[in-house]
Structure formats: C-alpha cells, structure tokens
Amino acid sequence: MISIVLNIIITVAQVVGGLISGSLSLLSDALHNFSDVLSLIISYIANKLSAREASVSKTFGYKRAEIIAAFINASSLMVIAIILIKEAVERYFNPQSIDSTMVIWLAILAIAGNGFSVLLMKADSKTNMNMRSAYLHLVTDMLASVAVLIGGLLMKYYQLFWIDSVLTAGIAIYLIVVGYDLLKSSFNVLMLFTPSDIVxxxxxxxxxxxxxxxxxxxxxxxxxxxxxxxxxxxxxxxxxxxxxxxxxxxxxxxxxxxxxxxxxxxxxxxxxxxxxxxxxxxxx
Missing domain, CATH: 3.30.70.1350 (Cation efflux protein, cytoplasmic domain)
Structure with a gap:
C-alpha cells in the first residue's frame, strides 16, 4: 500500500512535469510508473485472494491468483515497452527543446520513491512470483529514472536533446528483457506445463x-x-x-x-x- 501511494504521487508529478518540460523520457517514465501503480494494485489484490480458503465451488481456492497477476504484470511490461520504442523513434527524428532542470528534479523524486519501494519488497520477491513481478516493475522504473536523470544532466550542460529519445528506447529494451522471463514462467504455470527442472x-x-x-x-x-x-x-x-x-x-x-x-x-x-x-x- 505504501508503494502504491508513492507511485501515484510520482506518476502525477512526472506527467505534469513531462508536459511542461516537453520531455518524452519523463513522460515514458510516468507511463511506466502508472503501470507500477496498476501492477501493485493487481499484486495486492492477488495476494489477498490467494489467502482465501478453498470451498466446495473452488476446491483449489484462489491459489492461482498470484500467477495470473504475475502474467498480467509481465504482459503489461512488454506492451509498454513497444509503445515507448515507437514514441522514441518518432521523437528522435523530431527533437524538441526540453526543460532539463525540471526533468532532473522529478527524476530524483522518482528514484527516491521507487528506491524505497524496492527495499520494502525485496525480501518477498525472492520467494513469490507475484511479488517478483511487482518488484521488477519497481526496479526497472528506478533504473529508468536513473537514466532520465543522466539524460537531464546531459541536456542541461551539453544541450544533447536527442539523448531523451535514446534513453527512452533503452528503457523500453530493458523492460522487454526483464519482462520476458517472468512472462514465460507465469505462462508455463497457467498452461499446466511440466516444471522445467523436472525430467x-x-x-x-x-x-x-x-x-x-x-x-x-x-x-x-x-x-x-x-x-x-x-x-x-x-x-x-x-x-x-x-x-x-x-x-x-x-x-x-x-x-x-x-x-x-x-x-x-x-x-x-x-x-x-x-x-x-x-x-x-x-x-x-
């Protein structure tokens, strides 16, 4: 719940800041933060559902809820990544002047908020696929914010405005890399495939x-x-x-x-x- 509130604050701040400053990487980071909010809400609900007891109409209870949440979260990472790459390519060929100072301060805000959320979820992410999906969203968003911060500094001191698009594409590619394994593993569970470590x-x-x-x-x-x-x-x-x-x-x-x-x-x-x-x- 703490992570959900933090990410709502970060998302609103980055959307406003991205629109004012004209930074695509900041808006892309805001979009990813918004996906964090959704993924955290899904994970939170799934976590509560999975604790419910079995019944005559639900003999397994809601034990699959967290796997479904992990699959949805991993899928959203991939979709968001494709959207970001498309926007980055369009902006690269049409670069715009950006208020780099606002980008820098909002990136620092996002790093602090997501960094705290990452620390909160780190322990549970090692033993739970659902929590790991939410944790990955937060980790990638924190790293994305670090990239945005670096980009803001380069734009401020060297006027390299094209770096905004390059960083956006880099963030998107990283999302695809980290999301694929989780998408594959959760899909395998939902499809009733034999676990990969069993012969x-x-x-x-x-x-x-x-x-x-x-x-x-x-x-x-x-x-x-x-x-x-x-x-x-x-x-x-x-x-x-x-x-x-x-x-x-x-x-x-x-x-x-x-x-x-x-x-x-x-x-x-x-x-x-x-x-x-x-x-x-x-x-x-």
Whole structure:
C-alpha cells in the first residue's frame, strides 16, 4: 500500500512535469510508473485472494491468483515497452527543446520513491512470483529514472536533446528483457506445463525401482502455484495387492517424489493387469 501511494504521487508529478518540460523520457517514465501503480494494485489484490480458503465451488481456492497477476504484470511490461520504442523513434527524428532542470528534479523524486519501494519488497520477491513481478516493475522504473536523470544532466550542460529519445528506447529494451522471463514462467504455470527442472524420465526410473511396481504411466505433472507441484499417474503392480499394501507403497512413492523432485502433491491410480495405454504420456 505504501508503494502504491508513492507511485501515484510520482506518476502525477512526472506527467505534469513531462508536459511542461516537453520531455518524452519523463513522460515514458510516468507511463511506466502508472503501470507500477496498476501492477501493485493487481499484486495486492492477488495476494489477498490467494489467502482465501478453498470451498466446495473452488476446491483449489484462489491459489492461482498470484500467477495470473504475475502474467498480467509481465504482459503489461512488454506492451509498454513497444509503445515507448515507437514514441522514441518518432521523437528522435523530431527533437524538441526540453526543460532539463525540471526533468532532473522529478527524476530524483522518482528514484527516491521507487528506491524505497524496492527495499520494502525485496525480501518477498525472492520467494513469490507475484511479488517478483511487482518488484521488477519497481526496479526497472528506478533504473529508468536513473537514466532520465543522466539524460537531464546531459541536456542541461551539453544541450544533447536527442539523448531523451535514446534513453527512452533503452528503457523500453530493458523492460522487454526483464519482462520476458517472468512472462514465460507465469505462462508455463497457467498452461499446466511440466516444471522445467523436472525430467519425467527420471521420475519413471526412480518410481520403478520400488520392487512392487511394474510400471508408471499416464503421467501429468504441473504447478498449481509456486509452492505446489502436483503429480498424477497410473501405477501398475506386479501382483494383486491389498489396500493396506498400496498405502505402504504410496508412502514410498510420495517420499521419492518429494525428496528427489520437490513434488508435494501426489494422486496415484493403482492398477493390476488393466488393459489401458501404458505410454508415459497419454493424450486424454
């Protein structure tokens, strides 16, 4: 909430200052700050939603809310970057005189406000994709403000007004670079892709080392969110076992999955001489 308020103040100040001074880089920084406000609000709401308990109509609760927030925030970074590059190219071929003094002071204001917000969110960004998306918005905006400050100084003392467009394009390219990885990782989670650090072949080999198990097939592995990785599969046994025997073997499977592959939610369908496809991956 503190970061949201700070970024609203910075955005308003930079929009007014950018219009008065004629600085495109200041207006681009204001646009990015506005995206920060939106991303922080989205992250804040998602954080609250994810804490809600599951119900009969929402058996997973709102655990995916933070992943959706991360995807939206990463997407907005990319869109904003493309808009900034377009504006920077147009301004480069039509440079304008800029009030560099106002640019300098507003850039300093943005650096201070975003720097404080970055410090507030740094710890949580290491363990939460949603918080990391908001943190990246703030970090890139702080760096963008540093670039705007440097540009303001160059314009003030060397009259290099074209630097405003170059810095804007540089900021945009940096946004694309930092936003892509987050966009990709959040997209993979939403699409139920197998986590990149898990090799299904290795899981099959590890589970089949349990002597009672003949094979494991029809496997699905996905991330519900950053904390939960799910595995569901069919397991065929060498002989017709009792439920109590299955429970004992299931404990072994859970241990292998958790200790070796960090999979913490298992759903196994036991089979004996069942006629079904035995492929590791089966198209449902």
């Amino acid at each position: 299904i072949k290795d899981i099959v080999e590890a589970v089949c080392e349990i002597e009672e198990i003949k094979n494991i097939h029809h496997i699905h592995i996905w991330q519900l969110n950053e904390k939960e990785v799910h595995l569901e599969a069919h397991v065929e046994f060498h002989k017709n076992i009792s439920i109590s025997e299955f429970d004992s073997i299931l404990t072994k499977i859970e241990k292998v999955a958790n200790d070796e592959f960090n999979i913490n939610h298992i759903n196994i369908q036991p089979e004996f001489n069942k006629e079904d496809p035995k492929d590791i991956i089966v198209q449902d």
